[in-house]
Amino acid sequence: MNEDEHKVEYTTVSIPKPLADKVKERMKGTGFSSVSSYVTYVLRQVLSSIESEEKSKQAFTKDEEDKVKQRLRDLGYID
Amino acid sequence: MIKPHGNTLINKELPNTEKERILGEIDEFFSKKVNPQTSKVIKNISFGVFSPLEGFMDSNNYQYVLKEMYLENNVAWPFPIVLDATEEETKAFGIDDNIILMNEKGTPLAIMNISDIYNFDKKEFAQTIYGTLDRNHPGVESVYNLKEKLIGGEIFLLNEPASIFPNLDLKPMETRVLFKQKKWDKVVAFQTRNPPHLGHEYIQKAGLTYVDGLFINPVIGKKKVGDFKDEVIIESYQALINEYYPKDRVVLSTFETEMRYAGPKEAIFHAIARKNYGCDHIIIGRDHAGVGNYYGPYDAHDIFDKFPDLGIEPIKFRSFSKCSKCDTVVNDKICPHPPEMQNYFAGREIRDALQAGKPPSLEVMRPEVAEVILRYENPFVE
Numbered sequence: 001m002n003e004d005e006h007k008v009e010y011t012t013v014s015i016p017k018p019l020a021d022k023v024k025e026r027m028k029g030t031g032f033s034s035v036s037s038y039v040t041y042v043l044r045q046v047l048s049s050i051e052s053e054e055k056s057k058q059a060f061t062k063d064e065e066d067k068v069k070q071r072l073r074d075l076g077y078i079d
Numbered sequence: 080m081i082k083p084h085g086n087t088l089i090n091k092e093l094p095n096t097e098k099e100r101i102l103g104e105i106d107e108f109f110s111k112k113v114n115p116q117t118s119k120v121i122k123n124i125s126f127g128v129f130s131p132l133e134g135f136m137d138s139n140n141y142q143y144v145l146k147e148m149y150l151e152n153n154v155a156w157p158f159p160i161v162l163d164a165t166e167e168e169t170k171a172f173g174i175d176d177n178i179i180l181m182n183e184k185g186t187p188l189a190i191m192n193i194s195d196i197y198n199f200d201k202k203e204f205a206q207t208i209y210g211t212l213d214r215n216h217p218g219v220e221s222v223y224n225l226k227e228k229l230i231g232g233e234i235f236l237l238n239e240p241a242s243i244f245p246n247l248d249l250k251p252m253e254t255r256v257l258f259k260q261k262k263w264d265k266v267v268a269f270q271t272r273n274p275p276h277l278g279h280e281y282i283q284k285a286g287l288t289y290v291d292g293l294f295i296n297p298v299i300g301k302k303k304v305g306d307f308k309d310e311v312i313i314e315s316y317q318a319l320i321n322e323y324y325p326k327d328r329v330v331l332s333t334f335e336t337e338m339r340y341a342g343p344k345e346a347i348f349h350a351i352a353r354k355n356y357g358c359d360h361i362i363i364g365r366d367h368a369g370v371g372n373y374y375g376p377y378d379a380h381d382i383f384d385k386f387p388d389l390g391i392e393p394i395k396f397r398s399f400s401k402c403s404k405c406d407t408v409v410n411d412k413i414c415p416h417p418p419e420m421q422n423y424f425a426g427r428e429i430r431d432a433l434q435a436g437k438p439p440s441l442e443v444m445r446p447e448v449a450e451v452i453l454r455y456e457n458p459f460v461e
Contacts, residue, residue, distance in 0.1 A: 031384035041388055044153035048085070068256040075246050077330065078260050 015039070080255060080264065081359040081390060084351045085131025085154045088251055091124060091189075093235045101190055102237060108190070109172045110179040111164065116301055116337045118182050118240040120160060121189045123336060123352075125236035126250040130355045135162040137195035137231030145207045148344070148385075155386050156351070157344040158208045161199075162191075163225040169196050180234070187237045195231035208341055211373055217303050218339045218370075242335065243299050244313060249332040254294070255357040257330060263292035267360040267394060268353035270367070271297045272338060273307055274315035274452055276444045278399045278424040280323065281408035286362045286394050293329045294358050295320075301337040302460050303370070311451070311458040318447040332356075342367070342374035343382035347389070354391040363393045398423065401442045433458065 015023075023035050032038040072078045083089075093101070101108075113121070123129045131154055136144065141159045143151050150156045162180075172178055172193060180189045205212055205222040214220050242248035249257065258266055267286040271279065287293040295316060299309045313333070320329055334352060339345055345368035350361045367379035380395040399410040400421035414421075424443055432439040438449035452458050 031387055044149065045388055048153045064252070065256055068253050069260065072253060072257055072260070075249075077249075077257055 013039075080258060080357050081354055083127060083130045083251065083355045084390065085152070087131060088127040088255075088355065089124065089130040089133055090127055090252070091133060091234055091236050092126075093190075093237065098237055102187065105179060105187055108177055108179045110181050110187070111168060112183060112185070113162070113180050113188070114183065117162065117180075118188060119300055119335045119337065121180060121234060121236070122240045124160075124234060125189065125239075126252070128251055128334070128336075128352050128355055129160060130251070132156075132160055134191065134194075134233035135229075135231050136160055138197040138199075138229070139195075140231070141197070141199065141229065145203065148347070155347065155389055157347040158339070158341060159204065161225075161229045162231070164196075164228045164230050165226045166228060168226075169228045169230065179237070182240060188240055189234040189236050191230075191232045191234045193230055193232040195229075197229055197231070198227070199229050201225065208339075208344060209373065210342075213373075216340065216370060216373055218341055221339070242333075243309060244333050247313065247331060247333045248335070249330075249356075251355045251357065254330070254332065258292060258357045261292060261327070261330075263290075265290035265360065266292045266294050266358040267362060268294045268296055268350075268356065268358035268391075269362050270334075270349045270353070271295065271316075272302060272312065273426075274312055274448055274458075275319050276424050276429060276439070276448075277401065277408055277442070280319065280445070281399060282362055282364060282396045285396075286360065287328060289394075290360060291328070293324075294353065294356065295329060295331045296334045296353060296356070297331075298338055299333040299335045303338070303340070304460055306338075306460045307452075307458055308455070308460055311455055315448045315451045318451045319445055322447050323445065338368065340368060340370035340373075342369045343378040346379035346393075347382060347386060350383075350389060350391045350393065354389075358391060360392050360394050362396060364396045365398045400424065430459075 020035055023038055027038045032041065069078065124132050124134060136159050140151050141161060143149055144156050144159050148155060148157050174193055174196065176193050178191050178193060179187045180191055181187050201222050202212060205219040209216055209218045211219060214223060267290045269283050283293055297312045297316065316331055320326065320331060346363055349368065353361050363379055365376045366374065383389065383393045397410050397412060399408055400423045402409045402414050402416050403420045404416045405414055422442055429439045429443060433452055436453060438444065438446060438453060
């Protein structure tokens with residue numbers, strides 16, 4: 001594969017100036033160093049949340065939980 | 080309880096009927112042997128310790144992680160989890176083929192659907208992840224020892240790799256049920272690769288003071304020469320917990336993975352794994368997962384500032400010591416006394432005492448812990 005295909009590319013997105021100012025205000029004390037990094041974080045959160053909702057499934061059933069509890073009892077972790 | 084990283088606890092176990100069907104047709108698949116470290120990766124992916132990973136990284140995720148420390152799906156991840164292969168091996172299979180990953184004894188561990196076969200730059204990998212190309216760094220050496228190609232793809236578990244300590248091997252689903260059963264809402268994790276001295280006990284109990292439970296989770300697996308042997312770490316913790324900890328507030332369980340010594344990046348990785356186990360806090364000490372002088376003593380603290388979306392909170396401890404004036408364990412934020420009054424729990428001094436067959440001072444290590452270590456003729460990895 002060509003090395004260029006591996007590069008993470010960046011693009012510019014325009015947002016209204018007042019919104020950028022609000023973001024700057026909101027960023028204070030958060031550890032983010034620029035509006036871009038904060039906006040990237042927010043977008044990642046939003047996208048990740050939507051994707052995980054779409055994919056969401058029950059972690060484990062009641063039956064599975066009972067089996068886990070039995071193993072935990074066998075190992076002495078619970079009474 | 081905290082959600083798993085990426086919001087879904089991954090489980091790559093196959094239904095029995097499907098597993099039996101594949102195992103019955105095993106000779107029809109190309110198979111590839113993997114080393115014990117990769118076997119552990121397969122297990123960790125399969126049971127969700129590495130959630131949201133569902134397999135070995137393809138080139139897109141590899142590059143995103145190297146460059147951004149995020150996966151392509153926008154979830155933080157600090158270093159590549161990859162499967163290497165020889166040029167020769169990659170000629171035997173192609174994209175969308177299913178191959179069997181076997182352990183060194185030939186037991187099938189997983190079936191992998193190949194989604195990518197790609198070249199990679201070892202120098203770029205080592206420099207980006209470890210910040211050095213010095214082959215004395217064990218992580219760098221591991222990268223240089225990888226074969227020339229990487230293969231990516233989703234895996235499904237066929238047989239669970241054996242545990243080193245089966246009675247202490249809890250999977251994320253099990254720890255989550257356990258914490259719930261114990262009514263622990265807030266849990267702090269403690270990562271370790273050493274037997275405990277009084278400084279460790281101090282930070283663990285300090286962390287526990289503010290939450291419901293303490294999850295002591297030693298890393299078990301390949302370590303560098305001179306590190307403590309796994310069984311020494313486990314038995315010394317059992318001795319400490321038995322004598323000095325409230326048993327309803329502590330869980331000891333193993334985390335089977337190799338140490339990469341990636342310092343700050345490994346601290347993020349350790350935090351993610353513990354989040355998947357159900358912990359919402361993790362104790363990060365001085366030079367966490369460091370080796371030699373490759374990282375600053377608090378680099379592993381600072382890196383968390385770049386990941387405000389990680390979910391799990393670091394409890395950052397600076398260096399701690401036994402102050403002769405305060406007559407207790409302190410750290411530099413809470414003690415005004417000068418360095419000459421501090422005993423810094425120097426690893427070297429503890430090792431020297433143990434190697435000479437003597438218990439370290441009572442100011443440094445509990446006698447029950449020292450007794451366990453001294454039972455071993457050689458407690459260190461050779």
